[in-house]
Amino acid sequence: DSGVTQTPKHLITATGQRVTLRCSPRSGDLSVYWYQQSLDQGLQFLIQYYNGEERAKGNILERFSAQQFPDLHSELNLSSLELGDSALYFCASSVAASTQETQYFGPGTRLLVL
């Protein structure tokens, strides 16, 4: 158990819908990262927040947005969903913002868009 929690574990929805994925980082961690893992793909970095502020952005679509709240939990919002958005979405956390900090991953949310 990494100490990072993600809800829900599974999500099935239809094209065009909007969903929210939630992540609670390890106690004391200020950085939260979101990754997408599609079929046969490695983990694609989406976005990073550090202490409530956006810190780094990867290949995140404009239909996707995220935020980190004062209690440091984070939400990833996916809207106008397409079939290709079906993937595993991982959240990770670390103490600080540097990539030399170990990132601890949650168990992921499996999203299926029908």
Next chain:
Amino acid sequence: DQQVKQNSPSLSVQEGRISILNCDYTNSMFDYFLWYKKYPAEGPTFLISISSIKDKNEDGRFTVFLNKSAKHLSLHIVPSQPGDSAVYFCAASAAGLVLTGANSKLTFGKGITLSVRP
């Protein structure tokens, strides 16, 4: 454009033997490298890392070797155990760029599925 490549999708080894997992990268700005292990239905877990100022880092049965000139790194597991059966991801970052305020993201490869036969 895949900047971190794990060209072999799978590897099968006998218990007790050495497992060698390879990873190549193209971005010469990468200066920090990590290996993560992932079991089914779980998130990746950190295994070992290496900075570009080193060419070897060892932690128990796990050793990572870095060849900067070849832009190649490898993870050696000796001896391999059935519990090591998992997907292994190589990741890299240009951590030095953090000092300039640039993005500090990790770039992952697609992963290698290791099977250790009893």
